[in-house]
Amino acid sequence: MKVYVPRDAAARGLGSDAVAQAVQREAEKRGLPLELVRNGTRGMVWLEPLVEIETQSGRTAFGPMTPEDVPALFEDITRHPKALGPVEEMPWFARQTRLTFARVGLIDPLSLQDYEAHGGLAGLRRALAMSGQAIVDEVKLSGLRGRGGAGFPTGIKWDTVRLAPAPQKYIVCNADEGDSGTFADRMLMEGDPFTLIEGMAIAGLAVGATRGYVYTRSEYPDAVAQMTEAIRIARAAGVLGPSLLGQGPAFDMEVRTGAGAYVCGEETSLLNSLEGKRGVVRAKPPLPAIEGLFGRPTVVNNVISLASVPWIMANGAQAYKDFGLGRSRGTIPLQIAGNVKQGGLFEAAFGLTLGEIVNDIGGGTRSGRPVKAVQVGGPLGAYFPVGKFDTPFGYEEFDGQGGLIGHAGVVIFDDSVDMLQQARFAMEFCAVESCGKCTPCRIGAVRGVETVDRIAQGDPTAMPLLVDLCETMRDGSLCALGGFTPYPVMSALTHFPDDFATAREAAE
């Protein structure tokens, strides 16, 4: 009997370890041979712990499981009260286009054999037979853009590093996924770490780098452990090391753990942190592609950008480019979070509207109350009102509506949310996490909290001051932390003026 019980941190948070133990106990009790796989999550988080059993007709899902539900898995499973049917035929799953996340939840994350059996390493093998320039051209042609949020064309970044002469170059994976509402990087590192390793190795081949770092968060201990172990396995198998797959140049990598600073998700601050310094932002130029880690040419890419590359190399740039909308090509792992009935990770081609994501896929709020606001793109992203639900999910499309897609986190709030408090929190968060280098962010955020408090107390002069302050922060900050904090603040103010007016009326 082959049983899959996810070890993803979200599944663990919902009790999957206890379910896995119960499965083991029950199998022992009945004297049945058991193969228990701790897989990643399929992304249907509201059904976690989601257990799968391999049957003659494929994998059948059960969830959300408790230890008490386990004994019935060993009886007639067609009559199990938590039976969900064949997992890949579940509508929420079947509707997706899973390219980057194809193996997450499917395979044993630390089995290199399982990885290869499901298409792993095909991209790297193809890349090994190509020149650096040909790999870069392929990535350029795919239309892949930075999935961390900035949306910069990945191939152009790689070309800059490729053409920069240096005795040492680096591939740095930005896995410092600090945006609230996002967990795609974590899910991928826990559920299919070899994909990231393969993507980084291909990047190394393309630009002539021999060393890679995955910089991730101390808040993700499971991802750190899983990634570290996967690198060890890949090295032992000769995938990484003095010669990639025993036929290419050298490439090796390691995991580094941050220390609770949100700003280290900004690429230059991340590089300083990797060098062992305070995570203070650097002025650009020079670009990291020219002078990055230890002053060397460095590719800094988000986990999902790098993890999308193996699929592109294995299936061809055109196949990837055929998905998407406008200048947003390929797929995007939407992370549907907050107060939502069916939350989780949904990979789809760009172009779904925000309303489809929230209502059709997410199923509306978990509380059952009406949706009031949706924050897209993390703590630096705008709050969207229901009136903007027809906005298609794409870089330019969200920009045109005064927002950003960021790392594709979608956080849903019901009508109990007070948008003045959310604007205050945006400023407070910026004040706590500011690296302190530039004044608009360091001082502006503190003044921002005070100014929102004055609005709450009914001070009529505070409103224009807040607008003015947001303008200064937007135009004068060195990086996106101070520069984008005005997005949530101004969108709250613009789209939900009633929440800012009631306080004033109450004071009058």
Place this chain on the structure above:
Amino acid sequence: MLDTADFAARLREIIDAHLGLEGPLLPILHAVQHEWGHIPEPAIPQIAAALNLGRAEVHGVVSFYHDFRREPAGKLVLKLCAAEACQAQGGRDLARDVLKGLGLTDFGTTPDGKVTVERTFCLGLCACGPSAMVGDRPVAAAKAEDICREALA
């Protein structure tokens, strides 16, 4: 608390184990905190000397990052997510109720030194909040009474 000679020797081992790395300071600080639960003040000059850095530079790094403690924490560290996705799922109420349940008026350590409660911004469990970390264990859809019961056990 710390025997001076033993401390210096153990610290030396930790530093030496990391000297081969590029940019070894953060890995060293993580290892020091793992060993002693915080970054003891006497560690700073020794690390500075080993890496050929100024004491002020090392101090600057320790104080920059939220994770590094300069005082020991309680026996159990409880992290409560205070970011937006958890706010949307009752995170503010969770924090209030946990603090109240542990007899605290704000984030910090209980007087008996048993529990330290901290706020954190995002544990990546955003579709099943509000979330928390109890020690190293993630807790999703967290309930204040369960967390308090475990913390006080």
